[in-house]
Amino acid sequence: MNSSKVALLASGNSLGAYIPAMHLHMYLQVRGIQTDVHVLENLYHEEVRSKIRSTKKAFHADFSVARMGHKLAKPIDNSLNEEAVLKLLDVWKKAEVTSFALFTGFWLPILERYKTAIGRAVDIRLIRLDAWDTPSFKVHKHLYPNYENVWLYDPSELLPSSYIASNETEPLPYEQRSGRLMIHGGGWGIGTYAGTISELRQLGYCLDVIVYDPTEVEEDDGVTRYFGTMASWDPWSQNAQGHHTFPPMARYVREGGSLQEYPLRDYAVFTDLIRNCAAIISKPGGATLNDSLSYGIPFVMLEPFGDHELHNSTYWEARGLGIRFSEWKGRNFSVHLLEEICRRLLEQRSKINHFGRNTYAAENSSYV
Template identity: 40%
Template sequence: MTVTILCSGFGLGFYTPGLLVEAGLRRLGIPAEVLVFENVMNPEQRGKVDHSRRAYHEDFSVALMSQRIPQDIRKSMDEQQVHALLNQWKAEGRRHFVCLSGHWVYLLEMYREQMDSELEVDLLYLDASDSPSWKHLKKRLGTLSDDYREVWLFGRQHEPMYTYIDIVGSDPVVPYEQRERRLLVHGGGWGMGTYREHLQALNHAGYGLDIVLYEGDEPGATNAGQRYYRMDPSWRTWQQNEQGKHTFPPFAEVRNGEQESYRLHEDYHLLCEIERRVCAIVSKPGGGTLADSFASGTPIIFLEPFGEHEQNNAQLWQHYGYGLSYDTWMSEYGGGTDILEQMHNRLLQDRQSLSSYTEQLSARWGLDSQPSAGDDQLLTLTEEERH
């Protein structure tokens, strides 16, 4: 009874949470497989995704404008790849799916027509309202709740949170008094947004900064204790390792004059190790960042959102008491830590009352589970292995 987890590389918020779900199921002894939508796209269209990633990093206004352009993702699909995948699912009797991207629903609709038995499908929403891919899908297909179970991971305006995606690492959630006076600053998986504009002010507020770089970025000053990190620029979400599995992004600290040593962990993305020890995350309010915030007990200082769905993410997180806008934090709280500790405590308190999504999924679907010892090995990639 393999659980098929359907992800997308259009943003890491549609990808890394899927790998975290897969890791959680693996720890329960439940077989699962992660698939990425770009692998059923035409190579030419997949190249356009890469081009967009670079353009959005360089100019946030281009990214914001792209959301207004309706796209029919079906035109980018490779017909042979689609039919081969559906035939494989049918031959293996796949019935259990967790879908993180609306693009996959077109294939699920095709598969549903071929199957005699009912499918068990969770549409796992990583935002507080529909992101563009879900909006465009629902304009074409209408309501989805009749045929699919809709799971809003963070709840919605009138629905509280009832589950979360757990992240299991070498350390539990770090108490606030043991955390460093540092902030993690990034622009999500694609390096989008206004995060670079606030680095100087954050330094002046007395924080050390852990700054995520992106393709083409170079490390800056280190005089105020700045540290720099980067995902392997050659890595793509649609790539697979030698075992045919998708992995978390290879990650490394970047130091001037030193060769990066990219590492990865099979159970979580290594950014989590930084998130656990800082006072707050400073970022646009993407769904993947919210998932990490809740699992690590680390509040978010929100920068300009990427569209309406991320604006709703920020409003919901502030409603729960888990985050603040950058302007509010600076103007009303002077960029201080007292309010950050209050939000950390609220995150921990609410987290204790919820069970993880994989535990709920296993119980709801009646999946046989046996706790797995797992492999806590951290991998360091050589240049040959990365390519």
């Protein structure tokens, strides 16, 4: 694979299909490998794209609504703006792009068209960040056997195969970490995460809570910290140079009922928060599995969203890399247990390489 450029095909519909793509983009760029990140929603009709925010709010407000929406996933053909699709295909063809990494299966019909149009071999890898089929791949099940499926957490294998991060910085030793717990509900802020906050605060834990909306921020208690993505940003937006970026993050502090917003310098500051925490508490999404492995963070898993997250939870727990919240609670919220999980994560992390090194940097060895 010595293509001049690798196209990373992401989606803004789920940060789980966006953040890993951005991590890989950063990793490869540093190594001199040209990449472009493309976000599927930029090919949508404007009226379809404008409805995404309202859908997110509905899913955030009611987990049962989110689960129902998950079951109703279908191909996105009617959402696509044909003019935008043709323009992108033409850009790829003129640049002779032949290397692609998909982070969501909804791109597959577009790539089928590109394969026909270009008339030459194309290297397309489906990056599977879950231990089971996700809705975006499942709806195109008849297509993906024709591609190289890269399972980071192959359910038939005993251990994960690789991880994706912006760099290869080693995880912090557990004893050097802040001891704080990070709690979030994924990119859409869904699941049962909010119900754990008061329980853990009463137990005296120091928490970093990632809120979906600043209205969730409670009065400052001097211990609990709140962070979130700045409301002005959408994953399909681009900066002044026409590039996609990591979400701009901010810390929120409410004092005397007044909410203050303090933007973080860059996304690396937020990544450092993850690297320093004692555990992540969230639903078992694939991108959070990747965070857990990349940074050696014990994963305390809440109620799953869909069959793929149920399989994620089973996979992670069976390999000793995480624990269900109910089980951790039944073990009296044992810190020693988290330390043991961290030890296994660090051991596994030491045996594997970054996906970008395994795949792209290794095959473009002049860049390494």
